[in-house]
Amino acid sequence: MSSLRCPLSERFPRRATSWQLQDRLLQFGSRPLLMGIVNVTPDSFSDGGHFLDSKAAIAQGLRLAAEGADVLDIGGESTRPYADSVGTDEELNRILPVVEALAGRVDIPLSIDTSKQAVARAALAVGAEIINDVTGLESDPKMLPLAAEMDAGICAMHMQGTPQTMQDAPTYEDIVKEICAYLQARRDALIASGIAAERICLDPGIGFGKTHQHNIRLMSQCWRFHELGCPLLVGHSRKGFLAKILGDKTSDRGAATIGGALALAVQGVQLIRVHDVRPVREALLAFEATGGIDGQEQTLAD
Numbered sequence: 001m002s003s004l005r006c007p008l009s010e011r012f013p014r015r016a017t018s019w020q021l022q023d024r025l026l027q028f029g030s031r032p033l034l035m036g037i038v039n040v041t042p043d044s045f046s047d048g049g050h051f052l053d054s055k056a057a058i059a060q061g062l063r064l065a066a067e068g069a070d071v072l073d074i075g076g077e078s079t080r081p082y083a084d085s086v087g088t089d090e091e092l093n094r095i096l097p098v099v100e101a102l103a104g105r106v107d108i109p110l111s112i113d114t115s116k117q118a119v120a121r122a123a124l125a126v127g128a129e130i131i132n133d134v135t136g137l138e139s140d141p142k143m144l145p146l147a148a149e150m151d152a153g154i155c156a157m158h159m160q161g162t163p164q165t166m167q168d169a170p171t172y173e174d175i176v177k178e179i180c181a182y183l184q185a186r187r188d189a190l191i192a193s194g195i196a197a198e199r200i201c202l203d204p205g206i207g208f209g210k211t212h213q214h215n216i217r218l219m220s221q222c223w224r225f226h227e228l229g230c231p232l233l234v235g236h237s238r239k240g241f242l243a244k245i246l247g248d249k250t251s252d253r254g255a256a257t258i259g260g261a262l263a264l265a266v267q268g269v270q271l272i273r274v275h276d277v278r279p280v281r282e283a284l285l286a287f288e289a290t291g292g293i294d295g296q297e298q299t300l301a302d
Contacts, residue, residue: 007294008268012226015268019231020198021109021153022129026070028231028270030293031284032261035071035111035233035273036064038102040094041078054097058105061098065106067278071130071271072106074098074123075113079134079208091119096126103127111155117142124150132233134159134208136186148194155201155233156186160209170209176221179204184228201271203233207240215241219260223267235273236260258283265293 008015008030019026026033040057051057061072076094077086086094091114103110103126111130112123117140120131130153137143137156147154158179160170172178183202191197204225206215215236225232236242242256243249254276261272261280265287274280287293 012223012268014229015226016229016231016270018198019153019201019270020196022124022151024109024129026109026153026231030265030268031288032265032269032272033070034068034277034281034284035073035235035271036061036067036069036277037235037237037273037275038064038072038074038098039078040074040076040098052094054094054101057098058101061102062105064277065102065108068281069108069277071109071111072102073111073113073130073132073273074102074128075132076119077114079113088116088118091116092122095119096122099123099128100126109153111153115139115143117146120152121146121150124152129153130155132203133157134205136182137190138186144190144193144195147190151196151199153199153201154190154195155203156183156190157203157208157233158182158186158205167209170211170214172214175210175214175217176224179218180225180228183225183230187228187230197229201231201233202228203235206234206236212241212244215239216245219263222264222269226268231270233271233273234264234269236264237272237274237276254279262287262292 017028038057038061040051042052051060064072074095076091099110109130110128111132112120112128113132114120115133115135131147132155134157187200190200204218206218222234237257238253242253243251246256258280264272265284
């Protein structure tokens, strides 16, 4: 990676500057945009059960939007290690009231975190604009045709194995090279299926079939994925490798999440998926204003 005193556009000439969604264009500056997490689940690793009730989930989405989230990501099935799968009807019952309510009350894009075509289709019909699929749109053969048909924004993630197996013994010879090759292949498969390149976002899948050391290496090497020419989404918020770094399993990992976000900002990552929008946003604003991202002096109005 070249000098951090150069602007992002010079350090990463292939860095994507926009992402075409269903009805709008997300444009990226030097500071990452924030995707706020709304888990409508009983068993997500960090906040499972807190927002299973639709009213609580809607209130959480509104709170994250008010705190400055640029996108809301709504999911009804936990993908933590060894999580039980959820039936389509149950997943729909969890997320549809939340997506529909938020679509009518916030002016930021909504993302549906699902690997099921039927859930994605229903969510898009009531206001979602993005399909965020942790299986890279591979687990449901109907997902690719739906994505092409609906002109949705697409985020394809890397995962080694499934949530039920991914942490059994994740192994790589060169994790960055292998994940880059996978994401390139998924990008090309999506394009071949009729999805426009400008609608594709890629996610290296922090915590999905990776050891703590794998996650740390990926976090430090995310800049290499800019060569794929797509926006990058990274979700490291509150994850276990942060507790490993801190040496404290009981930590809430909030400060560590902010530290990781700053490292991603320096690497030009366009979107960061977080549980706590306000503290991460405030840290990024201060970091940008003091020259921490583009390495240039910033001028603030009095």
